Amino acid sequence: VAPVPPQAPMLNFKQVSVSSGDAIVVPEGYVAEAFVPWGTPLVKGAPAWKPDGSNTGADQALQMGDNHDGMHYFPIGGTNSSEGLLVMNHEYINPEYFFAYEPGQTDVFGTWTLDKVRKAQHAHGVSVVHIKKDAAGKWQLVVGSAYNRRIHGNTPMLMTGPAAGHALLKTSADPFGSYAFGTLNNCGNGYTPWGSYITCEENFNGYFGTTxxxxSQTALMKRYGLSSGRSGYRWEDFDNRFDWSKEPNESNRFGWIVEIDPFDPTSTPKKRTALGRFKHENAAYAIAADGRVVVYMGDDQAGEFVYKFVSDGKYDAANPTAPTNRNLLESGKLYVARFSDGTTKGDSMGTGEWLLLDKEANASLKADSTLPDQASVLINARQAGTVAGATPMDRPEWVSVHPTTKEVYLTLTNNSGRSTTDDANPRTSNVYGQIIRWRETGGDAAALTFEWDHFVLAGNPSATPLKSAGSSNINAGNTFNSPDGLAFDHDGRLWIQTDGSAANTGNYAGQGNNQMLVADPKTREIRRFLVGPSGCEITGITFTPDMKTLFINVQHPGELGSHPNRPTIPTGTSADVYTLQNPLVFSKWPDANGGRPRSATVIITKADGGKIGS
Ligand code: FEO
Ligand code: CA
Ligand code: CA
Structure with a gap:
């Protein structure tokens, strides 16, 4: 019998310590460099970014957006690891860092104008960035490339699928309910095997208010959390489509999965209504046993649900860019998850089923007169999930599918307000979050039942409340809170990114800034790989095919919130104005002399040119 060759360890790097500093920390032997921060000139004719914040709305439409989030690397030509399209989301803006400072201003908006509204709208959406390694092996933005593109809050796009044309999607600007303007709050992402990019619209409700x-609001507006008065972004002051009392259906045109062809800069993005409307986090695909495409999706709010879409058509793997493949997200079945405790209570495992959200085939939905047709079911997916009997979860965030076992992992980031428990969501006042995983029956992504267990309950061994220490794979060395971004790499390592408290005290003592960890799905070992600068979250993750470059995003460095380095707000100063001026800015990442913090991509390589994590 031939000896079994020794297996290289899955996690072959030295764990980094927690940090509360204003810098990126990576393991020994790794290099991290900021890339394409907010405002970087992208599209032909784009002006330079102005550190004083005085770029206009027109400038912003040609520059990198703000709050970099979900992201995917598309090789140009097969498996090219030296040239590709880096496509990324821009989730939102931080007004305290986004506009030029005006002496004496009394809030973060200053003199409020239509151009500032447009600038904010243009900083949302998606950037398509053509990147290439130079002769020295350093990644560069390909200046002037025809691929470079900005898609933003006013870009025309098509409403497609079963809800397109429905009365609830018609507005004064679009009496047909068939074309929308812009995409907003672009949080996590997905990609498809036929080469398209998926951007996920999350907290769209925040852009709508009324003057x-x-x-009075409809039940639909209330379920999705539209502000009953003014919105935090104040766009309704100059743009009626964000005033829900003037355009009551405009908000129904957000909260969708949007599919984009990054290789065709003239293509029109498509909102895919068959995948349901909720606060979409990301979208992770799998191919079912019979070739149908399955997309897993979370709805990021406390007590909301987990969904999966199963296409009607089948994926033609022999011909990836076939027109039939490109339209697979046009029609299919939408399911919502019910997680059951299984035979034993309190054992962090159980069973589950997928409940079909179909007006005719689901008896509960058929009997519900408030959802008169299938388009209403999709537009009101949350309510449909409640009617169907879905399990309220601890904020479903990113989903990722293991590359070989097809096991599905999902972050449940936290739910401090949880008062009752079930096995899947086992802690009241859950400030740390957990990662749950499931195995579809028969290993078929289209199956209607599954078994689940917890991969990790995040926690803090130095805090004492019941169960707060977390599961056995949490220790004083790798403690963290609020898992959010989640992705398997090509070799099956599980990368975990956090967006939680950086207070580093109390429940969060010893956890430092937001971070990225790596796990071995077999042994369940978790090691900290990276810590971000002050006030940021870590999000977005993609690799080159050769696994020698890792791209992540540092989102909103310096954002308000609890942080030990946050300056004390001077007496008498409104909390929302203090960040505008130095020296009160408590992060300057990534440019120490840049004057204000900026979201940016981070390119991580191994100094010896090896594979990441190996
Ligand atoms: Fe945009 Fe749930 O994070
Ligand atoms: Ca159980
Ligand atoms: Ca997120």
């Missing part, structure tokens, strides 16, 4: 006092 009309006493206006």
């Amino acid at each position: 009309v006092s006493g206006a």
